[in-house]
Amino acid sequence: MPTTYNTRQRFSFYCDEWFRAKKDSVRESTYVKYETILRKHIKPKLGASFPAGINDAVTDAFTHELLTKDKLSVKSVQDILSVLHGAMKYAAKRFSVPFVRIDIRYPRETKKETRVLSHDEQKCLAKYLLSDMDSCKFGVLLMLLTGMRIGELSALKWGDINIAEKTVCIKATLQRLHDADSDGRIRTKILIGTPKSGTSIRHKLIRPYTPRHNGKVERSHREDQKRFYSCHAFYSLDDFAKQLAVHNRRSNSLPMRPLRWLSPAEFSVQYV
Secondary structure, X not given: OOOOOOOXXXXXXXXXXXXXXXXOOOOHHHHHHHXXXXXXXXHHHHOOOOHHHOOHHHHHHHHXXXXXXXXXXXXXXXXXXXXXXXXXXXXHHHOXXXXXXXXXXXXXXXXXXXXXXXXXXXXXXXXXXXXXXXXXXXXXXXXXXXXXXXXXXXXXXXXXXXXXXXXXXXXXXXXXXXXEOXXXXXXXXXXXXXXXXXXXXXXXXXXXXXXXXXXXXXXXXXXXXXXXXHOOOOOOHHHHHHHHHHHHHHHOOOOEHHHOOEOHHHHHHOOO
């Protein structure tokens, strides 16, 4: 049941209540991110306001200040506004706070094409790494050849590596998070959690430079499998094999931007 609205409560109170309510429903890394957003941006600028005084003009000015004065990226501002919206929605539902109808306008980001290493650049980088190998360079080389993220690399254990099968099993990711202690001092702590994908990713260590961005290809294959199994019904093993062959021929014939608008079948020819 909603709690009675107190007209003397400032917005920071409702931010704290929303934050406490999220503790058991989000990952620890997300929870720490919310705490940072509230502490650094929302509460200093809007926390002293009464909910009745927060309107479109206030949120627009807040957004403008984040972009111009604080010089935050569009993505960071979008994350902050998302937390603001969540806190306001929770306050309205849990405490019956009568917010003025607000249309939070999220800034738009101009998408930039990701710059990826060309085949020759990958060869040059791998050659340099192999010429004077150490533990740091080996990590860079492993990420280059598998596409794993730096957090996934940092969380690897010997038990995740199968030399006989030439595979690496990604089961965790390591993050260093900001964490405020009881005195309000900001410290950092190491958190080992599940990968971003939520499921273990199995990378096959194939020979260098084939294909480009192996890790992305592995994830793409996994999503492709989900689509295939969700929209096909099989009546026998032979029927499954026929449908899979048709699906693979169709999928491998589609041009893809990361492959310079070649199809996977065309792109793989150069590595045969």
